[in-house]
Each structure stands twice: as C-alpha cells, then as structure tokens.
Amino acid sequence: MNLWQTIQVAWEGIAINKVRSFLTMLGIIIGVAAVIIMMGVSAGTEATIADQIAGLGSNLIMVSRGFGGGEHGGRGFETEGLNYEDALAIGEHVSGINGVVAEQIASSQIVRVDSATIETDVIGAMPDFPEVRGVELADGRFFSQQDLDRKAKVAVLGYSTAQELFGDADPIGQSITAGSVRLTVVGVMDEKGLVGQTDYDQRVYVPLTVAFDRFSFSRRFGDRVMTIYVQAESQDTIESAITQIDALLRRRHDLTAMDEADFTIYTQEDIIETQEATTAAFRSLLAWVAGVSLLVGGIGIMNIMLVSVTERTREIGIRQAVGAAPSDIRLQFLVEALVLSLVGGLIGVAVGVGGSWLFGQTSDMRTVVVLNSILLAFGSAAGVGIFFGFYPANRASQLDPIEALRHE
C-alpha cells in the first residue's frame, strides 16, 4: 500500500467518527492556538517596547542618580546625585556628543489662560531637548541657554496642551499662568504621543533654572535633577562618551575609580537587554505551557487510538487475512494518528492566527503573528502525533490475525 492510499484509509477511519475525532483534535487545536496567540502577544509587546525605547531618542546615553534607574532607585533623592552643573559640565567637556539635557519634573500645575484652565505637568528642560529627545518643534522656538542663564519666564507647550489652552489661536507670545508664575509662550512642540506611560503632548516645558527657582516640587531639591540625557553623535561614539562621562562625574563627585558611583549610566541597548531577559523568561514559560497542552493533546490522541484499535480489531484481522503485514497495519494507525494531529495542528494554526488578529483588534495589546511560532507549533503537533500514535499502532500491528478475526 503506498502512502497516499494509507492516508486515504486513515482519513476514512477519522471521518467515521467525526465528533470523536474533532474532540480528540481539540487538545492539539487548543495547544497550537495557545502557542501562536501567546507568542503573538509576547512578540507584540516586545515590538511595542522596542518602539518606545526608540521613541526616547536615538543614540541616547542616560545618566541617573543612584542605582537601578534613577527615580525608582534605592537611594533616590536622598543622595546628592546629579545636578544642573553636572549636565553643563558634560556638555562642555565630553566629546563625541550632540547634546545634553537634564530634565526635571517641576510639578503638576494648574495652567490658566483667560479662556481655559487645565492641569498638566511642568517640566524643567534644557535647550537641547528637542534634538536629544527626538521631539520636533511645531511652531516658534525652544528656549536657549540664555533663557536658562537669565531664568527667563518663557514656556514651550506640548501639542495637546497648546490645543486645549488656545484652540486654533496662535499661542506664540501669549501669556499663561502656571501655578503662580506668569510665563510667555515661545514655542509649541509637535505631536509625539505616548512613549511608555508618558504623554509628551500633555506638557509645559520651562527652562530648568526657572523650574528650580519657581516650582514647588523641584524647589525642594535645589538644582538636583533625576536624569541627564546625553545624545552621542553616533553609535560608535557611545562607548567613549560613557567612559568620559563616568570619569567626569567621578571627578566632580569626589569619587575614585574604586568607589561605588552615586549615578548610573545606561543606554537604550541596556534597557533592551533587560527587556529581553524578561521576555526570554516569559517565553520559556510559554514554551512550558505549550508543551503541557500539546502533551495533553497527545495523550488524548493515544487514548482514542487505543480505543480505535480495539474497536477495529476485526477490521485489522480482515486486512491481515488478505495480506497486510504488521508494518502495513502499524503505518495505517500511525498515519491516522498523524493525520489527526496535523489536521488539529492546521485548525490550531487557523484559530491561533485568527485569535491573534482578534486579540490585537479588541484589546490594547499589539499582537504579531510570528512565522516561527506557526512552524514550531505545527511541528510539535506532528511530533506529538508520531510519538503518541506509535504505541497504539504498534499494538495493532502485533495482533494475532486469528484472534482478530474472531473478535466481535
């Protein structure tokens, strides 16, 4: 019997018990679909995070106070940490960089104009902000170093903030009141949208020095800042810039090379690596879940194949009597198990791809269907079919023809 005939016979065997065959496949279907959907969600999440990290700017070096990422670090604001002067020194002494921005969330403020009042974050920033952080200016100008030196009471509005306060009117040159401080609007940023949890459009930027002096939240900390963003000229200068920044800050903070630093330097790459470590753990968890569900599906197949062999003992006897060798019988039942698992796998792929799409459409999560996950899931289903189909098939092949023919 050739393979095609064997497949036909196997298919007939499956088609006889449609409901039972479908229920048997269900384990594989769920397993395969689960793998594809979960891997889709995980890949989607990774892609989203990668976008967000890229959205921070390009070739960024981040310097935070304390350990493990600045504001959430163990020592946080309690340490001396970084200050405005550090940022200026980096700008002055470190080579191979495009710009430096120290940022400080000044405070959340009621911002008023004649016609509207909103509450929004006031951010103290430095002149290089648009370039370093990759946010374009839509209108007017960003503040200059002169503005910082003079502590000029100027403001640049985020895109949404400008819309909410001024609507279609031109905000440039208008006055706003943030808390108790009157500021003149000199520019409006372009749309940037959400990066992580931060909405860049819902902000008011003021010169960092003004933030230090006039806004309550940041005033408590003198001229200290949470994070200094440094943009390297290119990928190649990142390494040397980091070395220079480290040496410079150690000198300024009276630390030797042996001392524990009171700042942390990291790059987008570091964030991605950390992220990848997390997703790798997540992915291995998924692999386990998938493995277990495929295992359960495989046991279901083995179970139903054993039932099938018993039920069809007489058929096996008839086939043996007309000349089927043990290998023919084994192949027939093995192919039957394989067809069950492969059809289950195919349906599972369809459900998984459809499910991923639906999931992406109906939830905030982004899903990406990964070809690898389809191949992996489908291949595993095939492997499960062969592995769990072998024992019943072998049992069928070992039946004694006389006994089998006598079987009722």
Next chain:
Amino acid sequence: MNEHLIEVQDLTKVYGMGAAAVHALDGVNLTIHEGEFVAIMGPSGSGKSTLMNILGCLDRPTEGQYWLGGEDVSKLNKAQLAGIRNRQIGFVFQSYNLLPRSTAIKNVMLPLLYGRRERRSASERETLARQALEAVGLGDRTDHRPNEMSGGEQQRVAIARALVNEPLLIMADEPTGNLDTSSSQEIVDILCELHERGRTIVMITHEPGLGAQSQRIVNLLDGRVVDGEEG
C-alpha cells in the same frame, strides 16, 4: 514434492504448556494436488479450524513441515506469511468478514492494495475488482455496502475478494454456515464452478451434504487425519 500444491508432514500444533498442553493437531500428513476440491470434515474439536489456520498461513505449526507450491512456509515470519496470504491464498469465511463501511468493490480491491510484488494502478485495481465481482454475478452491485446486501451476496463479495489476486488456493471456512439453503447452494455452485475452471479449493465444513459436493473428503478426529490423507 513439487507435484503437490500442498504437502504437509507430521504437522503438530500444541496450545498451552506442560500438563495443560492441548494437541490440537497431532502429526497430520496431507497432500493436495493443484486443481483439487477438498473438503476437510470432522466434529468440533477435531482440529479442523487449527488445520485451516495453518494451511491458510494465518498461524504457524508447533512442529512439522508445510510446503505450499513447493515453498516451505512453516518457518516464515509474520510479514512473510502476510505476503503468502496476499499472493497465494484467498479466504472465504463463515461470517463473510467484509469491511462494513466499504462498498463491495472496495472490499474486493483490498488484497490488491497490499500487493508487494506488483504495483497496480488505481484503474487496474478497479478493473480487476469489477471483473471478480462479475465472475460471482455481482457486476451490478459494486457500489453497495455489506449492510445493503443479503448474506448470500455478501459471501459472493467475499469470494470475489478471494479470487481477485489469482491465488493458488482458496480456503473456505464453513462458507455456508450463516446462510439459508438456497443461498448456500448458490455459494456451493460458485465454488464448484471455480473448481471446474481449475481452482484449488480447500473447504472446511461439518455438513456432510456440502462435503459430498467436493472431490475428496479429509476426515479429522482428535487432531489426526483418519481418512483421505492422499489424493
């Protein structure tokens, strides 16, 4: 030995071990010529089913030799025996043993699917099966399933299946045991006709009337041939 289609010497089949051992066959000698129509008869427990199983290559003897068409088949393994059954033996069982969900023609084609020596195309298989069904007078019922046919018709399908591979030997095990008188006669007539056309037929039966229609009767008792050993 080549002049005999079947040559059996000192055939012994023992079931069980030690004190509980049962000698189903106890030194059977038998020769059957090509073209003979032989009935093996005997009361139940005489060992005729065991002999039939061994002659049909469904089972192996405990001791003794069995030459089928000049080939010693008593020491072959399961796969080799399957090949012999496929090429050289056609079975007709008391309970027909058709695949219940397959049509008559698919049932008849079954032995052709397991042929190892010659590969036949799907259309060849269908032609051969159709011819075999026509030979038993069922040319118009090829697409009927067993449950749509009478017992006699089902047994004729089984005969067509036994014939389709042009075997050396047709083994019929109580072929009329489940049939009424008129259907029985139909089947016997077909077997006689096949014999006239030169087929070798070995039939097992306990009905003297049926046995009488064969050429030679081999009588078995307690695992021994008591009559009709030589043709």
